[in-house]
Amino acid sequence: MTTNAQAIEQWGIFEISLNGPSEGNPYLDVELSARFQCGDRTVEPDGFYDGDGIYRVRLMPDVQGEWRYTTRSNRAELDGHTGSFTCVAPSAGNHGPVRVHNTFHFAYADGTPHISVGTTCYAWIHQTEELQEQTLETLKTAPFNKMRMCVFPKHYPYNRNEPPHHPFLEGADGGRDFSRPNPEAFRHLERRVLDLQRLGIEADIIIFHPYDCWGYATMTPDENRRYLRYLLARLSPFRNVWWSMANEYDFMLKTIPLELWDELFQTVVERDPYHLRSIHQAHLDYDYTKPWVTHASVQKWDVRRSREWRQQYQKPVVNDEPEYEGNIPHTWGNISAQELVNRFWITFADGAYAGHGETYLHPEDILWWSKGGVLHGESAPRIAFLRRIIEDAPPGGLTPMDGLWIWSRISGSSNGGYRLIYFGPHQPKTWIDALPDSGRYTVDLIDTWEMTITPLGTFEGKQMIDLPGKPYMALRIQIDG
Amino acid sequence: MTTNAQAIEQWGIFEISLNGPSEGNPYLDVELSARFQCGDRTVEPDGFYDGDGIYRVRLMPDVQGEWRYTTRSNRAELDGHTGSFTCVAPSAGNHGPVRVHNTFHFAYADGTPHISVGTTCYAWIHQTEELQEQTLETLKTAPFNKMRMCVFPKHYPYNRNEPPHHPFLEGADGGRDFSRPNPEAFRHLERRVLDLQRLGIEADIIIFHPYDCWGYATMTPDENRRYLRYLLARLSPFRNVWWSMANEYDFMLKTIPLELWDELFQTVVERDPYHLRSIHQAHLDYDYTKPWVTHASVQKWDVRRSREWRQQYQKPVVNDEPEYEGNIPHTWGNISAQELVNRFWITFADGAYAGHGETYLHPEDILWWSKGGVLHGESAPRIAFLRRIIEDAPPGGLTPMDGLWIWSRISGSSNGGYRLIYFGPHQPKTWIDALPDSGRYTVDLIDTWEMTITPLGTFEGKQMIDLPGKPYMALRIQIDG
Structure with a gap:
């Protein structure tokens, strides 16, 4: 034929x-x-x-x-x-897949910068059609351009429901038959990836994860290998895919030891020439300097170390889980909105990227972080505000400023004549450090919580400038000419 | 005679x-x-x-x-x-000098526990008599029982005034003659140490410091040795003295190399059998495991590492500078009151101790951290509240709880049937981790900012308890019997 x-x-x-x-x-x-x-x-x-x-x-x-x-x-x-x-030629809005750009940053294949601002709804495609549609509706106006999501259904606190489509068919014993994938489930996954694509959202596909009661987390090495090639054959052609080998891979080391993770990574490299590849840890850091890893996808609450991870890995750092806004009893899921916004600002103003999640207790256990639905918190609009500010910065990404000891305590980065300084819990009433030594420059005061940008005027040469003496402020500096 | x-x-x-x-x-x-x-x-x-x-x-x-x-x-x-x-026998209120107790904690020589809650007025004795009296008046109702203070006057931003009493007399060339101490200046120092003693405040005497325009920071090794012995001869008999070899000793390594610091430390050990000894760093940690050091007196903003320092040094950890409440342009001196209170709680709830300082801009440059005067901030009453809670805990000091990974993210310590958990920016609406596995226990909810203690009732066995879902809360748990 x-x-x-x-x-x-x-x-x-x-x-x-x-x-x-x-x-x-x-x-x-x-x-x-x-x-x-x-x-x-x-x-x-x-x-x-x-x-x-x-x-x-x-x-x-x-x-x-x-x-x-x-x-x-x-x-x-x-x-x-x-x-x-x-x-x-690509149609309007099609910029191709996202790639690493300028060592620590991302851009689409056509060169358009991509400022990664992720969120997490691990099992959103495994919920009712109605809830999935609501999630998509929420995403239309949310600030997120990447979604962390699992191929396999999820069994975990607040996640006790069976998925509508199991990725593998039922076997004779009533369990899953890992020799028979369910095309319907994968077609459903593909449809949802396309839905995200239409919203300009990258699908950060989590290939393996440990939250399981069906056997997906304990498949044999050969079952894992076959599943991976099947998934790659189906999903690699979708331009908005990122590959996340696993969530909390270190909880699965008994069934997938480090050597097998490395091998599976190399299979992705061989079979998919297009997409980004990483892996997400719980407690044991993966060595992101390995050549098959394109970027570090970390879970870290202590975001002031973002510069350190950049330095260590020499790749983009995406902190996909700097803890979630919420109020559940799990320590990874109960920081205040203000703290999450603070952690986002620290991360971005030190030249790295962060991902959002929301875990507020819900009478029907519909927590955004896993099932999607609607957002209940206060961080999303502030993250939208931050994203606009980072997108307004010159293309090519921000590089942490150095040469001053203050950078262990506050955040600051630059790109050419552009500088961004974020103070976090610091509340100076006057400020001079890291301002330009000479020449004319304009300064904007950014209130990261109130979402206001106030021009402070044009200055000539290094001089002390007045600030409001409030926490959670940032300065945006543009040197003339 | x-x-x-x-x-x-x-x-x-x-x-x-x-x-x-x-x-x-x-x-x-x-x-x-x-x-x-x-x-x-x-x-x-x-x-x-x-x-x-x-x-x-x-x-x-x-x-x-x-x-x-x-x-x-x-x-x-x-x-x-x-x-x-x-x-x-000692008179009422005289408990003797403070000593290390129970490896990580402090007690007076008579066994009375000492919960160290310090503050910092480096150059308060080098100000006008009127200002010194005002400082003492403030201390009467402040929560502090330790004062970091310098023997030598201070030359630094916001500190440009000559001291009323120079510790060394003027020489023929108009500079200081380091072969002629000024007895009047030392008598003045002694008077102020006694003033603090009457208020129940330990004088954490800083022997050397780098903030200088008079030559104190660049004395010769022999001048340093003689001065130290003179100071020890005069001050060691005051029971409320602690010795701090230096503030930011690593800024003085050109004139006092590490070997000389070690030697001077040993002189203190030989000549003063009574008092606590430490040294305070800027960027280069001193090795507090050295045998002549009684406790670690650190400057660290990243207080979540308090457990790590305890583990590393196996001595009491006193974080004398977890940054100061204030609004000056220096990053070490402009955190919000809420952030300083948060850092105090993290530190104490992980079994260590913290010190306060306040650096609000002042029209006459009277900043508490250096000159004393009055307090302008909002942290002091919250620190008083914290001190009462720690003093109400069983004697012997708190030991960090372990065995749960959450302790890298929140704080918690115990002493027998007493447990204290501090959530910081975490805001769980329900909670179960680190509650007793069995038996009856009472739980108090502590709002560390609002300074309220709300009994939550008596519980039996490990169970989920309801919390308000607000940040900066703590739980105090007392197991029955």
Whole structure:
């Protein structure tokens, strides 16, 4: 079969659909891939069985031009199919996948800066359709452009419900059969990833996690390997995917020892040439300097160490869990909105990135951090305000200022003639440190909680400037010319 | 000359006064000491020249009974004087000097617990008499029982005034003559130490400091050695003295290298058998495990590490500068009252001690942290409230609870059936961790900012208890029986 040439936008999805064997176990028995070429560029993604005798191979074409392909399979009916398509310019709003930019920062593939401001609804796709739609509705006006979310359902405090779609089918013993993925569940996942894409939100897909009562967290190494390749075959072509190998991987070391994590990471590198890759810890830091890791996705309450982690890893630092705004009895989920906003500002003003979560007790256990729904807290609008300020900074990202000992106590970073200083619980009534030594510059006072920006005027040369003597203020400085 | 037997209370001051040579330089040329004996106890303090031909040797008798002494000197008129006195029971309110108790805590020599709650008025004795009297008036109702204060005057931002009494006399060149101490200045210091003693306040005497324009910070090693022995001869007999070898010793390493600090420390050990000894750093931690150090006197903003320092030093940790409440442009002196109170609670609820300072801009540069005067801030009453709560805990001091990972994020310590948990910016609406596993216990809710204690009732066995979901709360738990 030869598919007729189609036009596919750059970073869109081209899909080959083939009919093949449905007997036996296609997941275990059928090998399928396609070799795609466009000029010097060659990519060979895996295909996958999507049920009902249908096999698919997907590609996210990342260069414009004529692409040709040939399928390969251990089954004659799937082998040797060829075809071509034309990859054309991306449509408006399609900037391609997010990549590391300027060592410590992110940009879309077309060069557009990406200021990562994440949130977390781990199991939102495993709730009722109604609740999922409400989550999407909330996200429309929320400040978040990344969502941490799990492929597998979640079993944990406040999470005792069965998912509507299990990623693996029920086996003869009533448990999960890890040799039979459920195409419907994965199609559902894909739909939700596309929903996020339409909202400009990156899907930070958590491949493994320990919160489990169904067996997902205790699959065998080979089951893990097969599942990973299946997931990559299906999801890699979605441009808004980030890969998070795990949440709290160190709670799973009995079933996935460090060597296997490293191997699985390398599988992602081999099978997905496009997307960001990290892993999220509980207590045992993963070594983010390993070459297959693109950025550090950490869980750290002590955000004043953000500079240290940047220095240590020489990669973007995304603190996906600087504790959550909320009031549950778990210490990771009960800081005040003011404290979370403070931690966000410290993190961003030291040239790193933070993620949000919300864990307020709810009569029906609908906590945003896991199930989505609506936001109840006070941090989100302040995070929106912060995001606008960081997005208004010059492109290329902020670099921590150094040379002054104060940077162990307050936050400050710069980009060219732009400087951002954040005081946190400090409340100076006058200030001079880190102001420009000479030349003209303008200063804005930012009240991070009240969300106000007050121009303080234009100054010439280093001089003491007056401030209100209140905590949670920041200064934005722009040197003229 | 034989002095007639007098009655001196335990930990009071016995003083031998002798007439001797006033020609030449008694400070350099005359050696004087006295050997005191009471039963098996022998102490041989240095004497000192107090001007006008008068020499003194002082002793703080620390055991009750008959003490006898003989003076020794390289001058015949001062040598071989003998005498005796009776050391009797201490008067009311005299508990003796403060000592280390129970590894990490303090108690007076008579066993009375001492909960160290310090403040800082570095140069208060170098201000006008009127201002000094105002400082003492403020201290009468303030919550502090330790005062960090310098022997030498201070030259620093907000500190540009000459002291009324220079510890060393003016030399021929108009500078200080470090071979001629000024007895009047030291008598003044002693008077102020006694004033503090009457208020129940320990004088944490800072022997050296770098904030100087007179030469005190750049004396030669021999000048430093002589000055130290002179100071010890005069001040050691005051029971409310603590020795702080320096403030920010690491800013003086050019003139006092580490070996000399160590030597000077050992001089204190040899010449003063009574008092606590530490040293205060800026950026370079002193090794507080050295045997001549009795406790760690640190400057640390990141108070959540208090447990770590306890563990590291195995001595009491006194964080004398967890930054100051204020609004000056210096980052060490502009945190909010709420943040300082938060840092105090974290420190005390993790079994360590903290010191206060206040640095609000003042039209006449009278900042409490240096000159004293009156308090302008909001932390002092909250620190008073905290002190009462810690003093109400069982004697012996609090030990950090362990065995739960939450202790890296919130604070908690215990003593027998007593437990204190402090949540800081955490605001749980319900709570169960670290509550007793079984038995009956009562719980009080403490609002550390509003200074209220609300009984939550009596509970039986580990169970979830309801809290208000507000930050800066603490729980006090007392297990029955």
